[in-house]
Amino acid sequence: MPSTADPSNPPVWKIDQTFPSVFGKASRLIDDVLAQMTSLGWNGRDVFAVNMALEESITNAIEHGNHCNPEKHFQVTCTVSEKLVFIRVRDEGKGFRRDLVPNPTDDENLETPSGRGTLLIQGFMTRVRYNDAGNEITMEKEPTPAS
Amino acid sequence: MSNAQTRIMSHYIDDAIVATCMDTRLNDEIGIQQWGEELYALVDRLKSKKLVINFQNVIFMSSSSLRVLITVNSRCKGKGIKLALCGINDNIMEAFKITRLDSVFKIKKGEMEAVKSL
Numbered sequence: 312m313p314s315t316a317d318p319s320n321p322p323v324w325k326i327d328q329t330f331p332s333v334f335g336k337a338s339r340l341i342d343d344v345l346a347q348m349t350s351l352g353w354n355g356r357d358v359f360a361v362n363m364a365l366e367e368s369i370t371n372a373i374e375h376g377n378h379c380n381p382e383k384h385f386q387v388t389c390t391v392s393e394k395l396v397f398i399r400v401r402d403e404g405k406g407f408r409r410d411l412v413p414n415p416t417d418d419e420n421l422e423t424p425s426g427r428g429t430l431l432i433q434g435f436m437t438r439v440r441y442n443d444a445g446n447e448i449t450m451e452k453e454p455t456p457a458s
Numbered sequence: 459m460s461n462a463q464t465r466i467m468s469h470y471i472d473d474a475i476v477a478t479c480m481d482t483r484l485n486d487e488i489g490i491q492q493w494g495e496e497l498y499a500l501v502d503r504l505k506s507k508k509l510v511i512n513f514q515n516v517i518f519m520s521s522s523s524l525r526v527l528i529t530v531n532s533r534c535k536g537k538g539i540k541l542a543l544c545g546i547n548d549n550i551m552e553a554f555k556i557t558r559l560d561s562v563f564k565i566k567k568g569e570m571e572a573v574k575s576l
Contacts, residue, residue: 334486334487334488335486335487335488338486355549356548356549356552359518359549362518363518363520363553366485366518366520367520367521370487370520370521370522415557415558416557416558421558421559421561421562422528422531422532422562423528424525424528424529425525427521427524427525427557428520428521430556430557431521431553431556431557434552434553434556434557435552435553435556
């Protein structure tokens with residue numbers, strides 16, 4: 312359940328939930344995270360970025376990590392403050408090596424249909440890292456300075 | 459996303475078909491699959507050689523919807539149909555730039571500009 316985890320400065324909203332590997336099961340969590348960001352004054356561009364990161368990382372966990380097996384689960388942990396959004400998504404898969412995924416921005420891959428999820432996460436978030444096993448992604452977003 | 463059969467509304471401008479996406483969020487896998495099937499069917503039966511896809515209602519697109527667009531582009535090429543996109547908001551445009559798909563698709567601001575570009 313969402314909670315106000317840190318009453319000191321800055322206030323941090325936290326959510327930590329586990330879902331079966333079924334598309335749409337985490338929709339409410341995504342809505343809650345985005346609503347918290349909006350209520351804390353994050354701009355629409357950053358809310359969109361976090362929306363993208365959540366959608367893509369959860370899709371990867373379900374599709375590539377757990378192979379859409381509803382018996383397998385994925386865990387999403389998020390904290391939201393005025394200065395940082397932290398997201399961690401972990402699945403039960405064997406993990407992957409990002410360096411082995413073809414770069415979809417290479418000329419020869421530009422019109423290949425798949426493989427853009429991790430690229431979008433990297434592009435929209437401030438920091439992205441994977442655990443050694445490759446079945447857990449950690450993402451952070453800092454507010455984009457006003458232009 | 460909305461119900462099936464309402465994901466695309468099409469109309470003619472001159473000799474081009476403009477297909478307007480009716481969903482505001484192209485994010486759930488099943489809905490994207492249905493949206494893709496509608497687009498593929500439209501391309502298959504298209505008599506015109508010019509197609510514009512209008513995203514003026516869309517505020518969010520995931521990579522799965524980009525995948526559909528790449529397939530639509532490929533099918534259009536196979537049938538000799540010229541394709542342009544329009545009505546893409548700044549956030550979604552950023553996704554096109556990150557993935558370099560802005561260099562694959564002809565992207566214009568509005569419908570008329572997109573039609574005239576074909």
